[in-house]
Amino acid sequence: MTGTATDHQADRRTRVTVLVALVANLVIALAKAVGGLFAGSPALLSEAAHSVADSLNEVFLLAALRRSRRPADEKHPFGYGKERFFWSLIAAVGIFVMGGCFSFFQGVEALRNGAEEKLSGYVAGLIVLGVAFVAEGISLLRALHQVRRQGGSAGLRDPALRTVVAEDGTAVLGVTLAMIGMALHMVTGQVVWEASASLAIGVLLVYVAYRLGRDARDQLIGEAMDPETTGRIRALLQAQPEIDSVEALLTMKVGLDSTLVAARVDLVPGLDSEQVEEVAVRIKRSIASLVPEAGEIFLDVTDRAAARERESPAATGERGGA
Structure with a gap:
């Protein structure tokens, strides 16, 4: 099935939403990585890994949008619609491995070995996180606006749009956790605050990856109508x-x-x-x-x-x- 004109218009809007999220995440990932290395901040490095994972996932989602609209052929008589569900599953795995696992690693390493304190670096890191919060918030608002245009909860049937909303919402919450951890570390001198923030980000990413992966699994193995x-x-x-x-x-x-x-x-x-x-x-x-x-x-x-x-x-x- 190739879909109707309305479906293709929805795809174009989703593609724009994914591209906005991709550009935002690429810029933010670079800024977080530089700031995290300069400050020696495990929470900021965890957030950099989170943004890298999100950027890679957006590439997967763009592939899903393009490939799922291919017409049916002899090898796939029911079309390629399930490509969306497959790439959504790959995106969930990316969030788990690149985001969640790395965040856990950074948190554990910080607890074991501590983290070097650089006041100027931490101030720069907090500024980077503030900018990231604004950028992620704009991307989230764009995604939520599209969800409303496509009928509210009905718009979340699209795994690409659902993944972007989940990623951006998680990113806003993750940046908030990282800012709190960095600020408390800077004020108290205790690395446990920032390590805890990194571990909390890891838990958050693993949970989101599980939910997205479960939804994609249900759709891949043959989900019935409501x-x-x-x-x-x-x-x-x-x-x-x-x-x-x-x-x-x-x-x-x-x-x-x-x-x-x-x-x-x-x-x-x-x-x-x-x-x-x-x-x-x-x-x-x-x-x-x-x-x-x-x-x-x-x-x-x-x-x-x-x-x-x-x-x-x-x-x-x-x-x-x-």
């Missing part, structure tokens, strides 16, 4: 006069805006093959109209009465005696 939409499809099927019963209804998201719907239904007795075909076509059109994201619809129709007749003892006896 129960409300599934219920609407089932009600539509049950309302058809030609359907005797709905034996099974299965749904699976195959992309951001494309879902596979498969139903097994029993028809009322007496329908010929031409009527069955007409019913199937009408039902598929009704489902597509009710749920526009249902890009692939499959119906397995059976005549229960005819099946029972074929399997009855009398029919079996007749076949056996023939």
Whole structure:
């Protein structure tokens, strides 16, 4: 599925949001790294690793936006929509490894070996963090604005946009923790404050990575439609006069805006093959109209009465005696 014009417009807005976050993170990562080395600050170096991880993740998300819109082909008949979920999972792994693990390492090293105190360096580091706070805040506001434009919580269905919001929100909180740790270290002379800030940033990043990874995993292994939409499809099927019963209804998201719907239904007795075909076509059109994201619809129709007749003892006896 290649998506509608509206979907492509949403993709363009998401791409701009990701690019804004990428530029902000690249500049901030460089500033944090220089400031962290100059000040000998583990919290600031942890934040630099955080920004590097976020920058790499934005590259992954840009790849996801481009690759997920490729049309279906013989090798991938349902399209490439799940590319978004795959790259979102890779981004979560990047947050965990490059951000969380490095932050834990910096915190532990600071507790074991201490950190060199340079007053001028710490002042410069706090200034860098203040600038980073403003830049990350602007990027977060841009992402939240897009979420509102795309329907609030519904906009967070897009794993790329969801990841940017999570990254920017975590970055704002992480910068705040780093500033508090650095300030307390500078005032008290106790490195434990800054080491604790670094460890707290690590915990925060690991938690965010876990949540993003869990969501991406659910979507990759085949997440169903929400129960409300599934219920609407089932009600539509049950309302058809030609359907005797709905034996099974299965749904699976195959992309951001494309879902596979498969139903097994029993028809009322007496329908010929031409009527069955007409019913199937009408039902598929009704489902597509009710749920526009249902890009692939499959119906397995059976005549229960005819099946029972074929399997009855009398029919079996007749076949056996023939």
